[in-house]
Amino acid sequence: MNVVIAGGGMVGLTLGRLLRARGLEPVIIERMPGGAYIPRGYMLGFQGYEPLKEIGVLDEVWPEGREIAPQGSSAVAVCVEVGKVIHAIAHDLPVMYEHSVKELRFDDSGRVTGVVVEGPEGETEIPSDLVVACDGKQSRVRDMAGLEAVFTELPEAELGWMSTAPAETSFSMAYMSDGGHIGHLSWPQGSGGWRSCSKVGAEAALAPGLDAIKDMWSRLLPESSLGVHGLESIEQVRYSEPELLTTPEWWKPGVVLIGDSAHFFGPETGISSGIGLGDAHALAEAIAQNRDDPDAACSSYVTWRAPVVRPYEAMDPGRQRILVAGQQQPGPGEAWPPAD
Ligand SMILES: Cc1cc2nc3c(=O)[nH]c(=O)nc-3n(C[C@H](O)[C@H](O)[C@H](O)COP(=O)(O)OP(=O)(O)OC[C@H]3O[C@@H](n4cnc5c(N)ncnc54)[C@H](O)[C@@H]3O)c2cc1C
Numbered sequence: 114m115n116v117v118i119a120g121g122g123m124v125g126l127t128l129g130r131l132l133r134a135r136g137l138e139p140v141i142i143e144r145m146p147g148g149a150y151i152p153r154g155y156m157l158g159f160q161g162y163e164p165l166k167e168i169g170v171l172d173e174v175w176p177e178g179r180e181i182a183p184q185g186s187s188a189v190a191v192c193v194e195v196g197k198v199i200h201a202i203a204h205d206l207p208v209m210y211e212h213s214v215k216e217l218r219f220d221d222s223g224r225v226t227g228v229v230v231e232g233p234e235g236e237t238e239i240p241s242d243l244v245v246a247c248d249g250k251q252s253r254v255r256d257m258a259g260l261e262a263v264f265t266e267l268p269e270a271e272l273g274w275m276s277t278a279p280a281e282t283s284f285s286m287a288y289m290s291d292g293g294h295i296g297h298l299s300w301p302q303g304s305g306g307w308r309s310c311s312k313v314g315a316e317a318a319l320a321p322g323l324d325a326i327k328d329m330w331s332r333l334l335p336e337s338s339l340g341v342h343g344l345e346s347i348e349q350v351r352y353s354e355p356e357l358l359t360t361p362e363w364w365k366p367g368v369v370l371i372g373d374s375a376h377f378f379g380p381e382t383g384i385s386s387g388i389g390l391g392d393a394h395a396l397a398e399a400i401a402q403n404r405d406d407p408d409a410a411c412s413s414y415v416t417w418r419a420p421v422v423r424p425y426e427a428m429d430p431g432r433q434r435i436l437v438a439g440q441q442q443p444g445p446g447e448a449w450p451p452a453d
Pocket residue numbers: 119120121122123124125142143144145154155156157158212213214215247248249250253371372373374383384385386387389
């Protein structure tokens with residue numbers, strides 16, 4: 114089967130490695146230069162362990178991280194600088210870097226039969242039996258294929274920060290009286306935090322200033338204190354308005370969505386990449402078991418994967434806040450920006 118992987122992020126690269134281990138030679142197309150990534154800490158949840166174990170990456174990155182909730186020789190998650198994971202997956206993997214998927218080719222029945230790729234040498238056409246959209250939340254491949262995307266705005270915004278100071282613990286999280294949440298992650302080279310806050314826009318959310326943010330964070334989440342006090346500038350704090358993503362159909366003839374192109378979960382779940390890596394594992398196996406029939410591979414993939422992924426989507430805490438009866442208001446000192 115000629116497989117084209119559109120997007121060489123964590124999920125596309127992992128799928129590439131898993132398919133090669135099964136004797137296929139997929140073409141991986143990535144618009145960015147090799148090795149490019151935005152440095153940040155990253156929580157690799159247990160859902161992503163198996164695929165990374167199979168390609169030998171888990172053992173390589175584990176010592177580079179901080180364990181979260183260790184259990185014997187394993188842990189519920191490991192927090193590691195994201196570049197270490199991406200470099201380990203990409204090592205020795207042939208990828209068409211600095212090339213973008215620009216168009217899909219269809220036959221008369223509407224089946225996707227290839228991609229048009231744009232690179233430094235101009236445009237080329239690559240025929241395919243199956244295009245796998247690994248091009249992220251704003252997937253162009255998904256849109257060009259005509260697969261529906263349902264974005265849901267969360268009722269609250271998010272305030273986040275990243276510093277170069279490791280925090281006291283690798284992870285902590287707390288719920289506030291109104292169902293909002295605050296948490297932090299820490300890896301050997303730094304730490305980052307997030308909290309829900311009122312949807313007031315970046316200017317108003319950052320207006321109380323860096324010292325007020327540090328005070329609030331270390332009061333509500335003392336385990337993050339060393340990390341948040343490592344902030345040097347308000348530029349290291351960002352305001353965003355996250356959206357969840359679900360896609361009712363994951364495939365149509367000749368194209369399938371996995372990873373962030375198929376789903377994106379709320380900020381407090383920490384599972385988006387673990388689920389995406391699990392998608393890659395399931396799809397690689399479905400393809401290996403249906404080498405001559407891409408539709409059968411996609412159908413088999415959905416049968417295996419929907420019972421795993423759909424419940425996470427339905428139960429995303431961003432969709433339905435869990436509230437203590439009657440408490441709909443933030444408790445004292447919890448609101449952000451502060452009321453006064
Ligand atoms: C700030 C932030 C923090 C996060 N923290 C965590 C965390 O702690 N734990 C966790 O599990 N998840 C986290 N996530 C989610 C996680 O990063 C993703 O789930 C993970 O990277 C897998 O995504 P992906 O490979 O499907 O898509 P992406 O990482 O978005 O990769 C898509 C790739 O496709 C490429 N591309 C796009 N369009 C084209 C095109 N037309 N042609 C060629 N290439 C293209 C892009 O350049 C990119 O490399 C976080 C996300 C963000 C934004």
